Amino acid sequence: AYSVDWSQTRGEQLVVSGSWDQTAKLWDPAVGKSLCTFKGHEGVIYSTIWSPHIPGCFASASGDQTLRVWDxxxxxxxxxIPAHQAEILSCDWCKYDENLLVTGAVDCSLKGWDLRNIRQPVFILLGHTYAIRRVKFSPFHATLLASCSYDFTVRFWDFSRPNPLLETVEHHTEFTCGLDLSLHNRGQV
Structure with missing residues (x-):
């Protein structure tokens, strides 16, 4: 498995995984077995994320350049959603809007997607110079997000602003592959 995520639904002890075999699987960790396999992607699934709003709903991002939503x-x-013209390495669900997801891809762009209208992204954020490895929405602000990249940087964005790039942090000397934002402490990455 390349990606795993715990369900955020209270009382639901489920995990979703994404794999190099182009499938997503639903797991019950209590029994250690796969409950269901989701097929459709035509490339490795790099990222899986449960909806924080809709029980039993998750999204997956793939090397086949698509973002998919499953129930x-x-x-x-x-x-x-044919979201990029390059492999999509990460996706995340907005904590404040059940219809908004963000993707980060090898084409160095972040794109926001409104699930009610997928013809074009609601925002495109540019600034990274290599593939975007991880993207996360803020748990405290509806329009803030963070991304990290193979360009060794972590970037903070507010997609509601005319100049959305808030800060670039260059503390790494190698690929920056993961990040997360604290649910308990504002501003802690």
Whole structure:
């Protein structure tokens, strides 16, 4: 598995994983078995994320350049978004808007997607010079997010501003592959 994420639904002890075998799997860690396999991607699944709003709903981002939305209660994919013209390495769900997801890709761009209208992104953020490895929405602000990249940087953005790049942090001397934002302490990465 390349990606794993715990369900955020209270009382639901489920994990979703994404793999090099182009499938996402639903797991019950209590029994250690896969409950269901989701097929449809035509490339490695680099990122899986549960919706913080809709129980049983998750998104996956893939090397096939698509962002897909799934419902564990219904077979097949709910939504396919041709989000980039390069491999998508990360996705995250906005904590404040059930219809907003962000993707980060090898094309060095971050794109915001409104699930009600997928014809074009609601925002595109540019600034990284190499592939974006991880993107996370802020748990405290609806329009803030962070990204990290193979360009050794972590960047902070506010997509509601005319100049969305807030800060570039250059403390790494190698690829920056992961980041997360604290749920308990504002501003802690």
């Amino acid at each position: 564990v209660k219904a077979p097949g994919v709910k939504l396919v």
